[in-house]
Amino acid sequence: MIAISIMGIMAGAAIPLFQPNVAVQLESTGRIIAADLAQVRDLAVSNNSNYRLTFDLAENRYYLEYSGTNAALATLPATIYRDASNTTTRRYTDLDDLPQLGTSVKLYSVVAAAASPTSITTLEFDALGATVQTAETLIWLSTGSGDGVRYVCIHVDPITGLARVDDITGIYPYGSGSGS
Secondary structure: OHHHHHHHHHHHHHHHHHOOOHHHHHHHHHHHHHHHHHHHHHHHHHOOOOEEEEEEOOOOEEEEEEOOOOHHHOOOOOOOOOOOOOOOOEEEEEHHHOOOOOOOOEEEEEEEOOOOOEEOOEEEEOOOOOEOOOOOEEEEEEEOOHHHOEEEEEEEOOOOOOEEEOOOEOOOOOOOOOOO
16 A cells, blocks of 8 residues: 555656646747748848748738749748648748647737837848848747746847847736737
């Protein structure tokens, strides 16, 4: 009986080790998006033209497309990621299709962090790698529910176009997000 009790306690202690780590999931998704932002920026610089990401919070996805004036650049380079919605001129990334540890990450909001923060749906990079926004763009991701909701913010510098993933927080600073 004692041996069974000890085994039960040990099993109970081991179960939390198998729970998905919300912080790892949120940070990993943030890094995937930051890498996609870097790729879009690199396309704009290498092709000396404009490319943009359009965010669809309701569908929990975003897509890349050419936004310049040279029609020859409208066909996007091939990708290893397959999505039924992809075309030669538009490439989708669905957050629900990314590798997950058991908890889904939501595209919570995209904000131009000007004096009066404004929700936006597109982020465009120009031939120099800068964004066409004059203010920093903030891409907010969330996961969890209730008091366990956690957020991570991806900052996109308007001058350099470089993205960085912030630390995870339990607070979203702009009230209720567009994705709630």
